[in-house]
Amino acid sequence: MDFIRKILMLLVGIVGLVYAVAPFVYKQCNGGWQITVYEKLYNPLVITVIIIFGLILVFIAIWKTSRSIFRKVLIIFILLTILSSIFLASLNNVRIHTRDSRRAADLGQLRLANELYFSYFGQYIDKLEDLASKTNGEGPMIGETPKDPYTKQSYDYRLSADKKSFVLRSLMDGWDNNCNGKINGRARFLLNNSIDFDGQILGLSCDDPYYCIFVKAE
Numbered sequence: 001m002d003f004i005r006k007i008l009m010l011l012v013g014i015v016g017l018v019y020a021v022a023p024f025v026y027k028q029c030n031g032g033w034q035i036t037v038y039e040k041l042y043n044p045l046v047i048t049v050i051i052i053f054g055l056i057l058v059f060i061a062i063w064k065t066s067r068s069i070f071r072k073v074l075i076i077f078i079l080l081t082i083l084s085s086i087f088l089a090s091l092n093n094v095r096i097h098t099r100d101s102r103r104a105a106d107l108g109q110l111r112l113a114n115e116l117y118f119s120y121f122g123q124y125i126d127k128l129e130d131l132a133s134k135t136n137g138e139g140p141m142i143g144e145t146p147k148d149p150y151t152k153q154s155y156d157y158r159l160s161a162d163k164k165s166f167v168l169r170s171l172m173d174g175w176d177n178n179c180n181g182k183i184n185g186r187a188r189f190l191l192n193n194s195i196d197f198d199g200q201i202l203g204l205s206c207d208d209p210y211y212c213i214f215v216k217a218e
Helices: 002-029 042-065 069-121 128-132
Strands: 156-159 165-171 187-191 194-197 210-216
Touching: 042 069, 069 128, 069 165, 069 210
Parallel strands: 194 210
Antiparallel strands: 156 165, 165 210, 187 194
């Protein structure tokens, strides 16, 4: 019992240490807290680390008190199965959020390039691909037109008849359902200063799980 009590005390200490240190490490690795989709990975990350340490400590406790070889082998098998499941689930979650963050950043980049095009020519561009080829005399609006990181397809783009407004759209893998405002139905913040518009915009459906940026010239 004394050994188990020490294990539990050590586990509590590890939990406290993880919660104390993880924010600084996490912030450093992700370049700050500006990208809100990464913030949602923080708690799962901490919980995963705690579970792993807890399983290891339980394994050590059982290993020291058990004399059966079969039981020890069974414990190792169960431990490895649980750890691999946790790792694969966490990895998939990270991949989903990373792709969605990339999509939102790409749409933001395309928006800025199209706004630059408008400042030179007084209208928004007909096709996204032309942003990398049409020049203002000094160079193209964008070095390379970004594509979806998973499908490698171009993002959806729709231009109004008067070429004074446009909408960009991307299909998201894992959507953030935190509502932060109401614009044309609902609007959600995925990144700082980036609002997701829902509803029908210029003939495109922008309801979830689609992420849309709508811009109209003033």
